[in-house]
Amino acid sequence: MAKESFDKEIQFLRMLSLTSGAYNRKQYAERLGISVHTFDKTTRRLKEIMQSVADQRHGSEQSKEMTDLVRFQYGESAEPLLLFLFRAKSMKETEVQRLSVILHTLQGSALTAMELLDACCADLPEELALPDEKTIRTDLKYLEEVGVIRKEPSGRPYRYILQQDVLTKLTAQEQLELYDFVDIMANTQVPSVQGYLLRDSLKKAIAASYPEQEVTEPFIYKYHYYSRILDEAHLYTLLSAIRQCKRVQFVYFSPKKPSSYSSQNTNPRFEREAGGHSNQILPLEVVYDHQYGRWYVIGYQGRRGFVKFRMEGITQMEELDAVSAEYMHDLKQQWAEVSRFSWLVDTAKTITVQARFFHPESGQRNFILDRVRLQGQWGTITPETEHTFLYEIRVNGTTEIKPWLRSFGSSCEVIAPHRLRQEMIKEWKEISHYYESVREDVQLSDHDEIE
Numbered sequence: 001m002a003k004e005s006f007d008k009e010i011q012f013l014r015m016l017s018l019t020s021g022a023y024n025r026k027q028y029a030e031r032l033g034i035s036v037h038t039f040d041k042t043t044r045r046l047k048e049i050m051q052s053v054a055d056q057r058h059g060s061e062q063s064k065e066m067t068d069l070v071r072f073q074y075g076e077s078a079e080p081l082l083l084f085l086f087r088a089k090s091m092k093e094t095e096v097q098r099l100s101v102i103l104h105t106l107q108g109s110a111l112t113a114m115e116l117l118d119a120c121c122a123d124l125p126e127e128l129a130l131p132d133e134k135t136i137r138t139d140l141k142y143l144e145e146v147g148v149i150r151k152e153p154s155g156r157p158y159r160y161i162l163q164q165d166v167l168t169k170l171t172a173q174e175q176l177e178l179y180d181f182v183d184i185m186a187n188t189q190v191p192s193v194q195g196y197l198l199r200d201s202l203k204k205a206i207a208a209s210y211p212e213q214e215v216t217e218p219f220i221y222k223y224h225y226y227s228r229i230l231d232e233a234h235l236y237t238l239l240s241a242i243r244q245c246k247r248v249q250f251v252y253f254s255p256k257k258p259s260s261y262s263s264q265n266t267n268p269r270f271e272r273e274a275g276g277h278s279n280q281i282l283p284l285e286v287v288y289d290h291q292y293g294r295w296y297v298i299g300y301q302g303r304r305g306f307v308k309f310r311m312e313g314i315t316q317m318e319e320l321d322a323v324s325a326e327y328m329h330d331l332k333q334q335w336a337e338v339s340r341f342s343w344l345v346d347t348a349k350t351i352t353v354q355a356r357f358f359h360p361e362s363g364q365r366n367f368i369l370d371r372v373r374l375q376g377q378w379g380t381i382t383p384e385t386e387h388t389f390l391y392e393i394r395v396n397g398t399t400e401i402k403p404w405l406r407s408f409g410s411s412c413e414v415i416a417p418h419r420l421r422q423e424m425i426k427e428w429k430e431i432s433h434y435y436e437s438v439r440e441d442v443q444l445s446d447h448d449e450i451e
Contacts, residue, residue, distance in 0.1 A: 007315040008032065010230045012042055014312065094128055099139060103148070103162070110152050110161040113137050166202070172209035179206060183219060190288050193232045228288075231295040231311040237319070238283050238297055238311075245328040247320040248299075249280045253313040281307060282323060284335050287345055291403060296345050300331050306338060308345050341396045343377070343404075348397025354415040355391045355405055356384065368411050375404065390415075398423075 011032055015023070023031070029039040098120055105111060105119040117136045124130065131139075140160055143149045152159045170178065179202045186195030241248050254277075281299030284306075288295055295311035341350050357368055372381060372391055379393030395401050398420045405412050406424065414421045 006233070008034070008042060009046060010233060011315070012039075012046070014230055095139075097124060097128060098131060098135075099143065102136075102139060102143070106149065106160060106162045110159040112157045112159055113140060114157070116140070116160070167205050172206070175202060175206050175209070178202060180219075187219075190228065191232050191235055193229060228293040228295065234297075234311050234314050234317055235286060235295065237317055238286055241319055242283050242285070244319075244322055245282075245325055246322045247280055247282045248317055249278070249320055250314045250317040252277050252279050252309055253315065255310060255313060279307075279309070280320065281309075282328070282331065284328075284332050286311075289344055291407075298335060298339075298345060300335075306335055306347065339396070341394050343395045343400040346395070346397045346400045348399070350394055350396055351398065351417055352392060352394050353398065353401060353405075353417070353420065356388050356413045356415055357391055357408065358411045358413075359387050359389070360411070368408065371408075 012028070015028065015031060025036055025039055029036045032039065034042075101120050101123045102116050105116060105123075111119075113133065113136050117131065117133055120136065121130050140149065144151065144160075147163055149160045150163045152161055166175070166178065179199065182195055182199045182202060186192045186199055189195070238248065240246075279301070281297075281301045283297050283299045285298040286295065287298065297309050297311055297314070299307055299309070301307045338347055339345065357372060359366055360368055369381070369389065372379075376391060376393065379391050382390045382392070384390050393401070398417075402420065402423070405414060406427070414424050
């Protein structure tokens with residue numbers, strides 16, 4: 001995925017999606033830890049990217065304001081508004097030029113690395129530096145890893161050919177069915193970025209068979225957590241580090257901090273205090289929270305032991321040295337034991353939570369029981385009466401399970417522990433207070449009552 005860091009743009013787009021353009025330029029700049037001038041420069045850059053993507057898809061159209069991306073199109077998340085950054089900035093311009101020449105050259109026949117090197121030297125623009133053999137082999141390895149090309153089953157020197165079976169071996173109807181599957185999975189599962197990119201490639205292939213029909217838009221989705229897509233920029237770096245048993249280094253901005261980014265000044269006269277903290281960890285696991293649309297990375301940090309970071313606060317990530325596979329395996333086993341009863345990533349003291357759930361009215365599908373069975377993890381369900389059932393689970397603390405229990409509203413009653421029950425009662429009283437009349441002496445007549 002991303003071969004070039006774009007932390008500043010990620011944090012800007014996340015703030016834009018969360019605030020829907022409610023901040024002014026100065027407030028955005030302060031939150032990002034950059035100057036207003038840098039903010040304006042970043043905005044112009046993103047608008048240029050957005051316009052170039054729009055031109056590629058729909059032909060030239062009038063430029064839109066950045067805030068229009070998130071303010072008026074919530075129902076169109078089948079075309080994720082924040083994804084264009086991945087399309088436009090996942091590689092440097094020189095890499096894009098070079099890979100384009102390689103893929104275009106492979107359209108005709110299978111070629112060796114040296115033949116592709118000759119093609120790049122002949123076809124690349126004069127202002128670009130000519131690649132060497134090592135660079136071309138690195139590009140071919142990357143394209144092979146992402147499934148764009150494959151080696152032919154022959155001896156050395158290896159010959160490479162385009163991996164386009166989906167275009168050459170599937171009928172138009174089969175391509176449509178594959179598109180529908182990829183479309184659904186990309187919009188409902190995580191990670192999703194690569195699914196969206198595959199979906200766009202299929203859409204272009206299908207357009208050749210159905211040039212005048214809109215056959216690829218049968219579904220409309222709405223996903224509330226647009227910013228989760230942005231965090232996938234770090235996901236593949238972390239997964240690669242975990243596979244290779246490598247440590248990583250990054251600057252972390254806590255969600256509680258007023259800023260989410262800090263400019264990297266090269267002039268010490270203008271250096272400002274960074275709001276983030278530098279961290280080095282050995283990543284062990286990546287966890288996704290479906291309830292809040294958040295990514296977490298679990299790592300080991302020497303004297304601090306096991307640590308947890310929300311990926312939305314990670315910037316300037318770099319890979320470091322590797323550790324032994326045995327050491328990595330031991331740490332993973334230790335974390336598995338520590339997090340054995342974690343609802344998500346909590347490592348507090350293990351306690352038993354008991355709750356009573358109420359069935360919906362007779363004649364309705366028992367969606368309460370279905371949801372508890374689906375989401376209740378390792379908890380046990382015990383029928384109690386005709387109208388209720390009991391749910392019991394051991395968890396590390398109540399912080400993470402509480403929002404899930406609260407989401408059932410009046411269909412759930414917490415029984416134990418007593419402290420959690422009292423917390424839930426207090427919260428529901430606060431919520432009911434929000435809906436009380438502002439003036440106690442207001443009386444509605446019969447025709448003014450709200451049903």
